Amino acid sequence: MSTVVDRNLPPALSALEAAVRIQGVTFRRGERVIFEGVDVHIPRGKVTAIMGPSGCGKTTLLGVIGGSVRPEAGSVEVLGHSLVGMSRAGLMRVRRSIGMLFQSGALFTDLSVFDNVAFPLREHTRLPEELIRDLVLMKLEAVGLRGAHALMPSQLSGGMGRRVALARAIALDPTIMLYDEPFTGQDPISMGVLLRLIRLLNDVLGLTTVVVSHDIHETASIADYIYLLDRGHVAACGTPEELRQGSAWARQFMNAEPDGPVPFHYGGPSIAADLLGVAEA
Amino acid sequence: MIETLRDLGRSGIGAFESLGRSALLFFYTWRGMGEVLTRPRLVLQQVYATGVLSLVIISVSGLFVGMVLGLQGYNTLVGFGAEEQLGVVVALSLVRELGPVVSALLFAGRAGSALTAEIGLMKATEQLAAMEMMAVDPLHRVVAPRLLGGIIAVPLLASIFNTVGVWGGWFVGVGLLGVDDGSYWAHIETTVSLRHDVANGLIKSMVFGVAVTWIAVFEGYDTVPTSEGISRSTTRTVVHASLAILALDFLLTALMFD
Amino acid sequence: MKQRNLELAVGIFVALGLGALLILALQVSDLGTTVGRDGYRLLARFDNIGQLKPRAAVKMSGVAVGQVANIYVDPETFDAVVVMRIDRRFDRIPLDTSAQIFTSGMLGEQYVALDPGGEETFLAEGDTITITQPALVLEQLIGQFMMGKAAGDE
Numbered sequence: 001m002s003t004v005v006d007r008n009l010p011p012a013l014s015a016l017e018a019a020v021r022i023q024g025v026t027f028r029r030g031e032r033v034i035f036e037g038v039d040v041h042i043p044r045g046k047v048t049a050i051m052g053p054s055g056c057g058k059t060t061l062l063g064v065i066g067g068s069v070r071p072e073a074g075s076v077e078v079l080g081h082s083l084v085g086m087s088r089a090g091l092m093r094v095r096r097s098i099g100m101l102f103q104s105g106a107l108f109t110d111l112s113v114f115d116n117v118a119f120p121l122r123e124h125t126r127l128p129e130e131l132i133r134d135l136v137l138m139k140l141e142a143v144g145l146r147g148a149h150a151l152m153p154s155q156l157s158g159g160m161g162r163r164v165a166l167a168r169a170i171a172l173d174p175t176i177m178l179y180d181e182p183f184t185g186q187d188p189i190s191m192g193v194l195l196r197l198i199r200l201l202n203d204v205l206g207l208t209t210v211v212v213s214h215d216i217h218e219t220a221s222i223a224d225y226i227y228l229l230d231r232g233h234v235a236a237c238g239t240p241e242e243l244r245q246g247s248a249w250a251r252q253f254m255n256a257e258p259d260g261p262v263p264f265h266y267g268g269p270s271i272a273a274d275l276l277g278v279a280e281a
Numbered sequence: 282m283i284e285t286l287r288d289l290g291r292s293g294i295g296a297f298e299s300l301g302r303s304a305l306l307f308f309y310t311w312r313g314m315g316e317v318l319t320r321p322r323l324v325l326q327q328v329y330a331t332g333v334l335s336l337v338i339i340s341v342s343g344l345f346v347g348m349v350l351g352l353q354g355y356n357t358l359v360g361f362g363a364e365e366q367l368g369v370v371v372a373l374s375l376v377r378e379l380g381p382v383v384s385a386l387l388f389a390g391r392a393g394s395a396l397t398a399e400i401g402l403m404k405a406t407e408q409l410a411a412m413e414m415m416a417v418d419p420l421h422r423v424v425a426p427r428l429l430g431g432i433i434a435v436p437l438l439a440s441i442f443n444t445v446g447v448w449g450g451w452f453v454g455v456g457l458l459g460v461d462d463g464s465y466w467a468h469i470e471t472t473v474s475l476r477h478d479v480a481n482g483l484i485k486s487m488v489f490g491v492a493v494t495w496i497a498v499f500e501g502y503d504t505v506p507t508s509e510g511i512s513r514s515t516t517r518t519v520v521h522a523s524l525a526i527l528a529l530d531f532l533l534t535a536l537m538f539d
Numbered sequence: 540m541k542q543r544n545l546e547l548a549v550g551i552f553v554a555l556g557l558g559a560l561l562i563l564a565l566q567v568s569d570l571g572t573t574v575g576r577d578g579y580r581l582l583a584r585f586d587n588i589g590q591l592k593p594r595a596a597v598k599m600s601g602v603a604v605g606q607v608a609n610i611y612v613d614p615e616t617f618d619a620v621v622v623m624r625i626d627r628r629f630d631r632i633p634l635d636t637s638a639q640i641f642t643s644g645m646l647g648e649q650y651v652a653l654d655p656g657g658e659e660t661f662l663a664e665g666d667t668i669t670i671t672q673p674a675l676v677l678e679q680l681i682g683q684f685m686m687g688k689a690a691g692d693e
Contacts, residue, residue, distance in 0.1 A: 092416040098414065099414075102411055106408050109403075123416075124415075329545050329548055332556075333552045336555070376563065376567065436560075437555070437557070437559075440556050440560040441556055443563055445559075447567055470567070471596050471603070479567070
């Protein structure tokens with residue numbers, strides 16, 4: 001059912017210049033198929049969301065873009081470089097133009113907030129310490145945490161930690177920003193802050209943004225395009241508006257309805273058969 | 282029956298696979314050593330975390346092991362009227378065997394398990410993945426300095442253990458049991474050889490240092506990134522490292538003191 | 540500041556470790572007693588050296604004054620030649636000093652004991668001690684005892 005949608009990306013989407021072009025990607029983990037023949041185009045300068053039920057391989061897709069997951073088949077092109085068969089050194093070069101915000105924030109627990117943000121600068125540049133200081137404070141200012149630069153990660157709240165991780169991810173001025181489940185476990189205020197930051201950074205810094213999430217309403221409010229993944233396929237894609245009027249499955253997901261094409265009940269014998277021992281005819 | 286055989290085969294294959302992975306980790310980590318040497322501060326931090334923080338347990342254990350050797354040695358030697366040889370018994374046992382082996386075992390329990398837990402936790406909290414995505418190789422930035430720090434720390438700790446132990450034996454033998462001070466030291470000096478005993482003991486502890494730290498960083502890096510996985514890996518570090526130390530000790534002893 | 544404390548701690552640790560190693564090398568092992576370039580060599584000829592081995596102690600009145608450096612057999616006289624290194628501090632050993640091989644304790648190691656004579660001239664580098672007593676070999680002793688017993692009976 002979904003392969004039809006795969007091959008027919010909306011003209012509006014395929015016409016845009018792609019920062020990331022994933023074609024026919026297949027990936028298995030042991031016996032389990034994670035993707036089969038997935039096509040995803042991430043348009044440059046836009047916020048693209050990748051959504052779907054838990055365990056549909058959303059995070060793995062980010063790994064494919066970042067080069068940490070090597071697909072069995074298909075092609076992955078990031079900023080014009082093909083990642084398939086690329087050397088480790090080449091991969092490291094491509095990664096310098098990618099920033100990623102991890103689900104847990106992934107701050108280095110033994111470094112202060114300041115040193116965390118300075119980490120990529122110190123690793124990849126030979127800038128003098130005063131300049132690094134200025135850059136770090138500017139990045140922290142962008143996420144509103146300049147005042148917290150002396151704290152240790154353990155002293156931060158969840159939302160603050162994620163903002164520090166965001167400052168660290170943009171420290172090297174990447175072209176592509178990847179967000180892995182940025183909203184899970186956030187209170188409404190920090191969720192609002194993150195939403196605004198993602199959109200703002202994308203527009204002000206001219207980034208290309210990919211957000212993986214299942215918080216449908218929040219994500220839909222900032223995304224330009226949405227891909228819906230289901231059981232290893234792209235089930236639907238388009239603008240949030242298009243999806244709300246799309247297939248029954250897409251509508252169920254977009255409106256977060258408990259029952260629909262994805263049934264509430266897991267398949268099995270009827271309740272009468274199970275509870276009353278009535279043999280099914 | 283078939284199922285048991287299959288389980289046996291599976292665990293055999295698993296053991297070989299992790300052996301291969303650990304060899305690869307060792308190889309890739311050593312390739313990053315040049316990079317580490319340009320940033321000695323990273324190694325310094327690890328020598329602190331593994332060496333300095335193990336100093337107390339090593340010194341106290343060394344003292345007690347030396348004292349026990351003094352007591353046991355005296356009780357045995359006095360039967361032959363050879364108690365002036367006590368120093369030799371204490372010093373040779375320490376320098377050849379107990380110093381390198383016990384200090385490496387203590388290091389595995391104190392610092393090795395901490396290394397595994399630290400690296401495992403970094404993996405579970407995606408810190409290693411984040412580093413990778415920042416185009417920084419965690420093998421070079423995280424594993425290599427820890428490996429080098431451990432390799433530096435273990436021989437130093439073993440030397441401290443030996444010295445403290447010889448003084449512990451002296452305290453019991455000379456101080457409490459009345460062995461002659463001069464003959465305690467003189468017999469040590471004439472019998473213990475720098476090349477055969479001290480140098481070989483040092484080589485042993487260097488080999489143990491490489492083995493223990495390697496096992497510790499590998500178990501941490503290879504852990505299943507959950508809290509259960511980390512606790513299993515930590516246990517495995519101590520068990521595997523202890524077995525490796527004892528097996529290597531036998532091998533090295535057979536080679537050195539034939 | 541924190542960084543400096545860390546450096547200090549590591550510095551102390553490394554110094555302790557190397558210091559311990561130095562103590563092991565100098566005080567615990569034979570390096571400290573090896574009479575280095577400061578010593579001089581003396582030779583002694585024995586009929587039999589028993590279990591004497593290189594690195595055995597050379598003692599005078601029970602005090603270590605040097606070490607056995609080398610032992611070999613003279614190819615002409617078939618004597619055992621023991622080369623000893625004597626510490627420079629003991630440079631006034633009389634010319635008519637005798638050497639004996641003793642055992643320390645019942646099970647101890649064998650050593651060379653020097654028994655000083657009364658001459659006014661002293662042994663110097665390369666000199667040979669000729670007045671020597673061989674090591675006691677238990678089998679020989681028993682043998683002699685048995686022979687003496689047999690001779691006495693006759």
